[in-house]
Amino acid sequence: MDKTYIFGHKNPDTDSITSSLVMANLETKLGNNAETYALGTPNKETEYVLNYLGIEAPKVLNDGDVPDGANVILVDHNNPEESIPNLDNVNILKIVDHHCVKVSTSYPLYYRAEPVGCTETVMYKLYKENGVEIDKKIATLMLSAIISDTLLLKSPTCTEEDVNAVKDLAKIAGIDYESYGLEMLKAGTDLSSFTTEEILSLDAKQTSLKDVKVIINQVNTASIPEVMKLKADLEAGMKKEIESKGLDLFMLLITDIVNSNSQVIALGKRADLVEKSYGVKLEDNTALLKGVVSRKKQVIPIMTENA
Amino acid sequence: MDKTYIFGHKNPDTDSITSSLVMANLETKLGNNAETYALGTPNKETEYVLNYLGIEAPKVLNDGDVPDGANVILVDHNNPEESIPNLDNVNILKIVDHHCVKVSTSYPLYYRAEPVGCTETVMYKLYKENGVEIDKKIATLMLSAIISDTLLLKSPTCTEEDVNAVKDLAKIAGIDYESYGLEMLKAGTDLSSFTTEEILSLDAKQTSLKDVKVIINQVNTASIPEVMKLKADLEAGMKKEIESKGLDLFMLLITDIVNSNSQVIALGKRADLVEKSYGVKLEDNTALLKGVVSRKKQVIPIMTENA
Numbered sequence: 001m002d003k004t005y006i007f008g009h010k011n012p013d014t015d016s017i018t019s020s021l022v023m024a025n026l027e028t029k030l031g032n033n034a035e036t037y038a039l040g041t042p043n044k045e046t047e048y049v050l051n052y053l054g055i056e057a058p059k060v061l062n063d064g065d066v067p068d069g070a071n072v073i074l075v076d077h078n079n080p081e082e083s084i085p086n087l088d089n090v091n092i093l094k095i096v097d098h099h100c101v102k103v104s105t106s107y108p109l110y111y112r113a114e115p116v117g118c119t120e121t122v123m124y125k126l127y128k129e130n131g132v133e134i135d136k137k138i139a140t141l142m143l144s145a146i147i148s149d150t151l152l153l154k155s156p157t158c159t160e161e162d163v164n165a166v167k168d169l170a171k172i173a174g175i176d177y178e179s180y181g182l183e184m185l186k187a188g189t190d191l192s193s194f195t196t197e198e199i200l201s202l203d204a205k206q207t208s209l210k211d212v213k214v215i216i217n218q219v220n221t222a223s224i225p226e227v228m229k230l231k232a233d234l235e236a237g238m239k240k241e242i243e244s245k246g247l248d249l250f251m252l253l254i255t256d257i258v259n260s261n262s263q264v265i266a267l268g269k270r271a272d273l274v275e276k277s278y279g280v281k282l283e284d285n286t287a288l289l290k291g292v293v294s295r296k297k298q299v300i301p302i303m304t305e306n307a
Numbered sequence: 308m309d310k311t312y313i314f315g316h317k318n319p320d321t322d323s324i325t326s327s328l329v330m331a332n333l334e335t336k337l338g339n340n341a342e343t344y345a346l347g348t349p350n351k352e353t354e355y356v357l358n359y360l361g362i363e364a365p366k367v368l369n370d371g372d373v374p375d376g377a378n379v380i381l382v383d384h385n386n387p388e389e390s391i392p393n394l395d396n397v398n399i400l401k402i403v404d405h406h407c408v409k410v411s412t413s414y415p416l417y418y419r420a421e422p423v424g425c426t427e428t429v430m431y432k433l434y435k436e437n438g439v440e441i442d443k444k445i446a447t448l449m450l451s452a453i454i455s456d457t458l459l460l461k462s463p464t465c466t467e468e469d470v471n472a473v474k475d476l477a478k479i480a481g482i483d484y485e486s487y488g489l490e491m492l493k494a495g496t497d498l499s500s501f502t503t504e505e506i507l508s509l510d511a512k513q514t515s516l517k518d519v520k521v522i523i524n525q526v527n528t529a530s531i532p533e534v535m536k537l538k539a540d541l542e543a544g545m546k547k548e549i550e551s552k553g554l555d556l557f558m559l560l561i562t563d564i565v566n567s568n569s570q571v572i573a574l575g576k577r578a579d580l581v582e583k584s585y586g587v588k589l590e591d592n593t594a595l596l597k598g599v600v601s602r603k604k605q606v607i608p609i610m611t612e613n614a
Contacts, residue, residue, distance in 0.1 A: 098415055100411075100415055101418060102411055104408055104409055104411070105408045106407055106608055106612075107608055108405055108406055108420065108422040109408070109420065110422060111419070112418070113415065113416065114415075114417050115416055115417060296415070300413070301414055
């Protein structure tokens, strides 16, 4: 049986990396030949999780590494813009996700998406449905991603199912999820070792809001003023990206994970979209978006509507 | 709580009608306010099932009946071309399906598709997962659709999961599924009361194979020669549809459900696609496609590849 490539989205976050690992474990338990990959290296938050468990980071796939015709399983994404370049030419066996539907196929496949806060919450259900045991390591991977995606169950994307999964998984893992989760999130906010270019690509999603070509990048922090010290440098980097990628808008969300607000820096000819969507006035390209922490729930739909 | 509209595809087949009924039953049992509708009247095969159970046909939705912003659940389809005209403006809560992915959304939703022979096989799993009892009526609805979509478990679309579901459901329903299924399929092949226009729309799927605009219509029969007596009339009707809808190809599959072959009649400027896809020569617009019974598995992917 040919090997199945399992991977999450580009610029992988904790959900993409851990869901790939957890899905490969499930597939293996079900007797399938599957291997975990990633479309990028783990961020600092994910590194914290992998170090905590003593797990190695998945091998990174470069363009062309997945041959045409190969079997793949996508986790935590389905949008071709966030996937391998030859997605149209591979055989997608399964998708497990919690995002909007963007992929199109000419063949039926297993598609499992749910409107929950994290792919791992769907994975948690898949283990239960298939009667596969969740061990301590798998439980820790799952709960780490749910805490990451829901900012410790505080994001508006967080559902009752996410909360119940975390509570059950914390018991299995034998972890105080609140203190573990805060340490993990804080590890992710450490920007000290990054260049501006790196900060701008840490969790950058390139997508289209109707006809508007955008990058929406999100950086978590425990202190907005700390990150705003880099504003001039960040803006210079954003301008470069706008030019080289022909973007209409580059939106950087600096999200305060303690107080649940985001400072936005918006550049590009469609920066007006931010003002229109949130009823704010950009001053010196920036504004505070009160209560906004979720790109998926509080940014993309509203911006799409106004685009 | 606002009512949720549940419906299958246009030109509904037994799977679309029964899955809507079965999904509405599940949603109601889960405490949701949901109602069954249909995008057309039941065909003769489905009528046989509804009469057998003493169930009324779902109310037919006409264009505009589902208001913008309404909550909907799609079963047995996701392709906007086969759905309500304002699909982009409603809120799709869930999709339960077994087809290619064609829909695109700007919001996350519950999407459950599996590469099995019938939506009802997925529904069967959903009942199990949610711990909802399958009663005799629901079991009969489910197995009828699986038998219909898999031509009594003989189509290449039929999977082990479909077979197991039918066997279990037959026990619950207390039905000899083979004799019941054959009667049901035969009821569907009775064309005596139909005009040519009606035959041409019985199970017609309008779709695009890459840039090629097609209708692929399938008619089941126990005797191909019986249906071929209508060839001249059918061709006249097909030509009309090609002109009025600007089609590149109208493909009529006359499927022998006893011997598992299909006679194809192909008209339109891209009729060459049929010859190319099956290595046959159309003579007088027609050819026998040996062993071809599944539009989904043996027609659409091959035709798309050659388009």
